[in-house]
Amino acid sequence: MHYDRITGRRLPGWLFAALGVPLLLATALLVDHALTGAPPPAPVVAGPTTPAPASPTPAESVPPAAPAPADLPVVTYDPAPRGFPADPATADTGPLPEGARPNRKIAAYDAPGGRPLAFLAPTISDVRLTMPIVERRAGWTAVLLPSANRTIAWLPAGGWTTVVLRDQIVVERRTHRLTWRRDGRAVHTWPVSLGMSGQLTPLGRTFVLGRTPPPEDVYGGVDIFALGAIPDDPDAVPSGLRGAHIGLHTWYNDDTLGENVTNGCIRLTRSAQRQLLAELAPGTSFVVVDRLP
Template sequence: MSDEPPRAAGRTARTAAPALLATALLVTGCGGGHKGASAGASPAGGMEKLPEATTYTTLDDLPRDEAPSAKSDGTVVHPDDTVPVSAKPGAPAVAELPSTQLKGPTWVPVLESRPGWRRVLLPSRPNGVTGWIPDSGLKSARSSSTVKVDLGDRRLTLSRDGRQVGAWSVAVGAPKTPTPTGRTFLLASLAPEKPTFSPLVLPVGAHSATLDTFGGGPGTVAFHGWPTKSVFGKAVTHGCVRVPADALKQLAEVPLGTPVQITD
């Protein structure tokens, strides 16, 4: 097991395809929405193709996270290649987890381990969907960071090795478009070539509970900056978490796959 997975603002984010960077904000719930494919959908020709576990898909045949408030030990894994995803260890695969997400490496947190298998949190809908993947062909690491968002206090806290390193007042989802609660993780890092309101967008593995589609992407929740400081401390977003510049800079150093805990 290596010490840490790649950091959010590492080489992958800076070298992502220009087309992706130009539409980075369309991926998120702040400007994104795309009706994802559902598990079990059959393509033309009648042969069923397993859906990919990405932020664009809905996986209804897999179990949900039954302990969304539980703490993770920081173990994260990255598949070297696409791996099958099952509802139980040894059960038939109902999805596939690709080795990349949004032009970057896929790192997902481990919730449970059994001989030969890892239960991981997935980036698809519904929020909190999990699956079992074979332990072979995985790179394993540990993130020492933890990100917490308290929606009631509208406050973000970043800790490393159990020690708080920063806390900021943030803007969260409005009452009609709330930020979803529960356990999720840092999914990717996107740097728009022509940023309109944030130099960096950090999607997480959760989606808006009220917006199925918005502006052309899957409604993925994300951390991002905002040019107007007056929004911080308010519930005004489409579900994303708007953060001050210093918080965004700190979050950019957080490794992919790092657990994110969002509470009421």
């Protein structure tokens, strides 16, 4: 029989064996790629399948999209291909009220009129992909890239639909606080547990990718949200968690809320997680900061 090094409680042997590492190193498992059904879909904006770009000014023209080679990689649950630009406003806590939802396989570029580096498919692990829109420029649209941290991709017009996103999650690392906002206003705030030293919860903007059933009883029988973010240092997490995404989930007890004890995930109460599962749609923006101003 083994003991929880945080609470001092005796743990069942199956739990220790399933985690495969000391509990202190696995008090919050990252989410694997078994994504399933999503919350109620976000409303789709009526009209054309892509946002109508503003008419270019005399000094601005729409850069053409270079043809995408057929052998480009497709962004999946695995880490996204390199070469995409950094999110220039990754710590911005302003709302992102629109998302881009691919209707077919579309090319993602490193800049307006730049190089195509990968394809984005309509689904990742059978979950409909919706990415928050962060910028529009010269007829192109920038979105947060899935399976990457603090990274954006540029999309030309065509092949995707604009979706309304009403919600936002803001996490403050120093105060261990998660705030749910709707239409720019705070709805509820809860305490959370975050990543331990060496496996800190990644800073920056990301989004809700999808949800998955809890793989073990330690998750309290409540579904898990998988985020678009991955560990900043994949080699720092236990070997059984490599290739996993950062998750938002509950735990079998609330004893360590407000502490840094997870492998990078965000852990909150079961009642809070159930409420968010009922309310948040895929594509909901999610930002982690050290502290709000």
